[in-house]
Amino acid sequence: HNVAPLSLLLAVVQTFLRPRLKCIDGELCLITGAGGALGRLFALEFAKEGAHLVLWDCNTAANEQTAKLAREIGVQVHTYTVDLSKRQGIYEAADRVRAEVGEVSMVVNNAGVVAGRRLLECPDELLERTLLVNCHALFWMTKAFLPQMKAKNHGHIVTVASALGLFSTACVEDYCASKFGAVGFHESLTHELLAEDLDGIKTTLLCPYIVDTGMFAGCEIRKELRSLIPPLEPLYTVQQSMKAILAEQQMVCIPRLMYIPFLTRALLPWDANLATYRFMGGDKCMLPFIKNVELKTSNGHIKSS
Numbered sequence: 001h002n003v004a005p006l007s008l009l010l011a012v013v014q015t016f017l018r019p020r021l022k023c024i025d026g027e028l029c030l031i032t033g034a035g036g037a038l039g040r041l042f043a044l045e046f047a048k049e050g051a052h053l054v055l056w057d058c059n060t061a062a063n064e065q066t067a068k069l070a071r072e073i074g075v076q077v078h079t080y081t082v083d084l085s086k087r088q089g090i091y092e093a094a095d096r097v098r099a100e101v102g103e104v105s106m107v108v109n110n111a112g113v114v115a116g117r118r119l120l121e122c123p124d125e126l127l128e129r130t131l132l133v134n135c136h137a138l139f140w141m142t143k144a145f146l147p148q149m150k151a152k153n154h155g156h157i158v159t160v161a162s163a164l165g166l167f168s169t170a171c172v173e174d175y176c177a178s179k180f181g182a183v184g185f186h187e188s189l190t191h192e193l194l195a196e197d198l199d200g201i202k203t204t205l206l207c208p209y210i211v212d213t214g215m216f217a218g219c220e221i222r223k224e225l226r227s228l229i230p231p232l233e234p235l236y237t238v239q240q241s242m243k244a245i246l247a248e249q250q251m252v253c254i255p256r257l258m259y260i261p262f263l264t265r266a267l268l269p270w271d272a273n274l275a276t277y278r279f280m281g282g283d284k285c286m287l288p289f290i291k292n293v294e295l296k297t298s299n300g301h302i303k304s305s
């Protein structure tokens with residue numbers, strides 16, 4: 001206990017120093033949702049760093065496209081079609097990876113979904129799916145891959161959560177519940193590893209604001225403030241995330257401005273936060289997104305318009 005003030009001082013000083021980035025050349029890195037926008041960019045950034053890849057997605061064609069692009073960079077890539085909402089599917093795919101490829105030393109839990117409907121109008125299965133993919137899958141992925149990491153005291157588990165895992169807004173109950181869950185999972189796991197002195201296994205939590213990938217198409221804050229906090233470019237988001245991962249940073253908000261609503265949520269009274277949300281258009285930001293989803297889907301079919 002007598003080293004606590006020293007550790008505190010060291011942690012503060014380290015925050016302001018340029019961090020040393022680790023080398024991941026030759027590591028075997030598994031990325032979920034690798035056919036999606038951020039997943040593909042993660043795959044390419046990891047490939048540029050020399051990591052061999054195991055790519056998981058439920059969308060086989062998109063996943064293969066990512067694999068093709070990564071192979072052009074010159075690394076080994078293995079693809080698996082996995083539905084992350086199915087626990088048994090995750091365990092079976094993990095067994096196949098171990099048998100066919102080898103031991104995974106980095107896992108990037110990136111796949112994510114959102115229902116995009118008002119709670120009372122949303123089919124129960126769609127709400128459940130958000131929790132299964134964004135939150136429950138973290139348990140099964142960790143149970144599948146952490147034992148090998150523990151045996152060597154070497155590995156890295158990355159959780160792609162969201163700013164909406166740190167503070168919330170209206171009309172995305174499923175998503176916020178799942179991402180708050182992801183944040184809690186990540187933190188507790190991190191504490192567990194450190195309590196067991198497994199300091200060779202790193203964890204990184206990524207909390208981005210809106211990223212321009214289409215997942216939240218239409219989501220917007222008050223017009224006058226949009227240039228102050230614009231949606232993030234996908235590539236910028238992944239590059240900032242890579243910096244945090246390679247620096248073995250415990251968590252990062254992207255952009256850094258997102259630390260402010262995270263802190264004020266805890267520090268200010270509810271009414272003060274509510275007034276700020278309303279002033280910034282944070283309270284109604286999801287309505288155009290939900291309208292978009294409504295226009296695109298009618299009884300599960302894509303409307304031609």
Ligand SMILES: NC(=O)C1=CN([C@@H]2O[C@H](COP(=O)(O)OP(=O)(O)OC[C@H]3O[C@@H](n4cnc5c(N)ncnc54)[C@H](OP(=O)(O)O)[C@@H]3O)[C@@H](O)[C@H]2O)C=CC1
Pocket residue numbers: 032033034035036037038039056057058059062082083084085109110111112113133160161162163207208209210211212213214215216
């Ligand atoms: N876009 C944003 O504004 C933000 C996104 N994030 C998070 O970043 C991550 C990536 O998002 P983004 O790239 O924008 O989203 P995308 O929809 O582009 O990518 C998600 C990928 O995950 C796949 N996927 C969905 N469900 C499953 C499943 N059950 N099993 C396996 N794969 C599945 C999707 O396949 P398919 O396309 O077939 O559904 C898709 O390829 C998510 O976790 C998201 O929550 C965080 C902050 C902001």
Ligand SMILES: CC1=C(/C=C/C(C)=C/C=C/C(C)=C/C=O)C(C)(C)CCC1
Pocket residue numbers: 161162163164168169208209210211216219220221229261276277280281282283285
């Ligand atoms: C609520 C809120 C805001 C808006 C946040 C938004 C719109 C976040 C969207 C995040 C997404 C789409 C994440 C996906 O994972 C502001 C304006 C920052 C001010 C503080 C309160």
